[in-house]
Amino acid sequence: MRKQSHENMILLKKKVPNKVVDLQYAVTVYCFKAFLFTVYCFKAFLFVVLLNLWTHHSKAQTKELHIEKLQLTNTAAVKTQKKFKLKTIAFYNLENLFDTIDQPDTFDQDRTPKGKDRWTQKKFNHKISQLAWVIKRLGNPMGTTQKGPDILGVCEIENQSVLEILLRHELLRKENYQIIHKDAPDKRGIDVALVYKPTSFIVDSFNSHSLYLYDRLQRRKFTRDQLVVMGYLDGEPLWIIVNHWPSRSGGTQRSSPFRIKAALLNLRIIDSIRGISPQAKIISMGDFNDGPTDPSFKKILQTIPLSKGNKTAGDSSYHKLINPMESLFKKGIGSLAYRDQWSLFDQFYLSENWFKDPENNYTFKKVAVFNHPRLITKTGRYKGYPFRSYSAGQYQGGFSDHFPVQLFIAKEIQ
Numbered sequence: 539m540r541k542q543s544h545e546n547m548i549l550l551k552k553k554v555p556n557k558v559v560d561l562q563y564a565v566t567v568y569c570f571k572a573f574l575f576t577v578y579c580f581k582a583f584l585f586v587v588l589l590n591l592w593t594h595h596s597k598a599q600t601k602e603l604h605i606e607k608l609q610l611t612n613t614a615a616v617k618t619q620k621k622f623k624l625k626t627i628a629f630y631n632l633e634n635l636f637d638t639i640d641q642p643d644t645f646d647q648d649r650t651p652k653g654k655d656r657w658t659q660k661k662f663n664h665k666i667s668q669l670a671w672v673i674k675r676l677g678n679p680m681g682t683t684q685k686g687p688d689i690l691g692v693c694e695i696e697n698q699s700v701l702e703i704l705l706r707h708e709l710l711r712k713e714n715y716q717i718i719h720k721d722a723p724d725k726r727g728i729d730v731a732l733v734y735k736p737t738s739f740i741v742d743s744f745n746s747h748s749l750y751l752y753d754r755l756q757r758r759k760f761t762r763d764q765l766v767v768m769g770y771l772d773g774e775p776l777w778i779i780v781n782h783w784p785s786r787s788g789g790t791q792r793s794s795p796f797r798i799k800a801a802l803l804n805l806r807i808i809d810s811i812r813g814i815s816p817q818a819k820i821i822s823m824g825d826f827n828d829g830p831t832d833p834s835f836k837k838i839l840q841t842i843p844l845s846k847g848n849k850t851a852g853d854s855s856y857h858k859l860i861n862p863m864e865s866l867f868k869k870g871i872g873s874l875a876y877r878d879q880w881s882l883f884d885q886f887y888l889s890e891n892w893f894k895d896p897e898n899n900y901t902f903k904k905v906a907v908f909n910h911p912r913l914i915t916k917t918g919r920y921k922g923y924p925f926r927s928y929s930a931g932q933y934q935g936g937f938s939d940h941f942p943v944q945l946f947i948a949k950e951i952q
Contacts (some may be wrong), residue, residue: 620950620951621950622949622950622951623772623948623950623951624946624947624948625688625689625771625946625948626676626678626685626688626945627687627689627691627821627823627886627945628691628942628943628944629690629693629780629823629824629884629886629943630673630676630691630692630884630938630942630943631692631693631782631884631938631939632693632694632695632704632938633694633926633937633940634694634728635665635669635694635695635696635700636696637662637696637697637699637700638650638651638657638659641696644696644725644726644727645725645726646696646727649696656933665937666704666707667707667709668937669704669937670704670707670710671709672908672913672942673704673709673710674686675910676690676944679906679908679944679946684709686710686713686715688734688735688738689732689733689734689738689739689778690715690732690733691730691732691733691780691823692730692780693729693730693731693781693782693824693825694728694825695719695728695731696728697721697729701717701733702717705733714735714736714737715733715735716734716735716736716741718732718734718741718744718767719731719732719765720744720746720763720765722746722762722763723760723761723763724760724761724762725760725761730762730763730764730765730780730782732765732767734769738771739770739776740769740770741767741768742768742770743768744765744766744768745766746764746765747764747765747766747803748763749761749762749763749799749800749803751784751796759784761784762783764780764781764803765779766780766807766811767780771900772900774819774899774900775819776819777819777820778821778823779804779807779808779820779821779823779824780823780824781804781823781824781825781826782825783800783825783826783827783828783834784796784827786827794828794832794833797832797834798833798837798838801834801835801838801839804822804839805838805839808822808859808889812857817891818889819888819889819891819892820888820889821886821887821888821889821892822886822887822888823885823887823943823945824884824885825940826883826884826885827883829867829882829883830843830861830867830882830885831864831867835861835887839859839887841859841860841861841864841887842859842861843862843864844861844864844865844902857890858890859888859889859890860888860889860892860893860902861885862887862888862902862904862905862945863882863885863905863943866882866905866906867882872907873907873924873940873941873942874924874939874940874941875922875924882907884940884941885943886905886945888945898949899949900947900948900949901947901948901949902947903948904945905943906943907942907943907944908941908942909924909941912925913925913938913941915929924936924937924938924939924940925937926938926939927939
């Protein structure tokens with residue numbers, strides 16, 4: 539009995555410490571879990587705080603970016619709000635625009651009903667329609683809008699009457715074009731003229747300068763005059779010279795001296811204009827029968843090609859003459875073709891202040907040759923050439939043996 543009681547005591551002693559250990563372990567585990575929970579809660583709290591701070595900062599950044607974007611957008615809007623007024627000046631060789639009447643004092647017999655070309659009223663009317671279609675589209679580079687040019691120089695017209703008929707065509711009638719023309723002593727009876735919209739250009743004065751040429755026997759060779767027109771383009775003074783220089787008939791070298799003399803006459807005209815107005819803005823345009831790099835341009839007029847230097851603002855000599863067509867010529871672009879070679883006889887050259895005018899006036903933008911697909915021969919030996927009225931003596935019903943050329947000028951609207 540005593541022995542059993544002693545064993546129970548020993549067993550009790552053994553069990554009590556184990557329970558204490560288990561209790562201590564449970565308390566420790568509980569405390570550790572509580573500590574972990576506290577740590578997790580603190581982390582969660584810290585995460586929430588940091589998240590709030592980050593969200594606030596992000597919103598602030600987004601707001602700043604939005605403000606910056608609005609500012610940039612507003613700045614861009616200010617830039618895009620700039621408006622420019624564009625004007626188009628064009629030149630077109632109309633290729634023997636003759637009526638059907640035989641004039642006794644000129645060599646126009648070929649362009650009569652009984653002449654070599656069998657030039658009838660029907661053919662004349664068709665040519666008028668063809669030319670009107672082109673002129674109506676010369677207001678932009680590729681004729682995507684039917685807006686005629688503000689100013690148009692023409693050559694190879696027999697008289698003012700044929701030009702009036704052209705401008706009365708239904709495609710051009712609404713433009714209310716006006717004409718500056720003077721009969722010249724050319725043996726074929728072909729003249730130059732200036733056509734303009736009175737809403738764009740107001741003519742102040744004009745004059746016609748005769749070019750005196752003589753052959754080897756000192757006989758007068760009658761050719762086209764050089765027409766000089768002074769007027770105001772939206773109030774801005776402008777001088778225009780319309781040219782049709784002597785042809786290359788008889789050979790390029792043999793006829794070159796005649797075009798040298800034509801260039802000298804151009805130079806005298808420009809000098810006289812500058813004597814009246816030293817900073818005159820001048821445009822000389824026409825069918826020069828010489829290219830941009832021929833001696834008449836390089837040695838006599840001393841034209842220089844368009845470059846970045848020409849376009850920079852600032853004080854400079856206004857006496858330089860810039861030929862923006864030269865860059866087109868060097869790219870192989872031409873206004874007429876002969877023996878599978880392109881030439882650029884139809885040109886504009888300008889006084890330098892068209893590129894460096896410090897005032898907010900019209901300035902040069904670009905030049906172009908209007909070689910619309912409809913103006914190009916589609917088949918045959920002369921495929922790719924300008925689609926002309928006659929080719930190799932056969933009537934084709936086209937437009938002209940020359941493509942028109944365009945000059946675009948613009949100024950900012952305040």
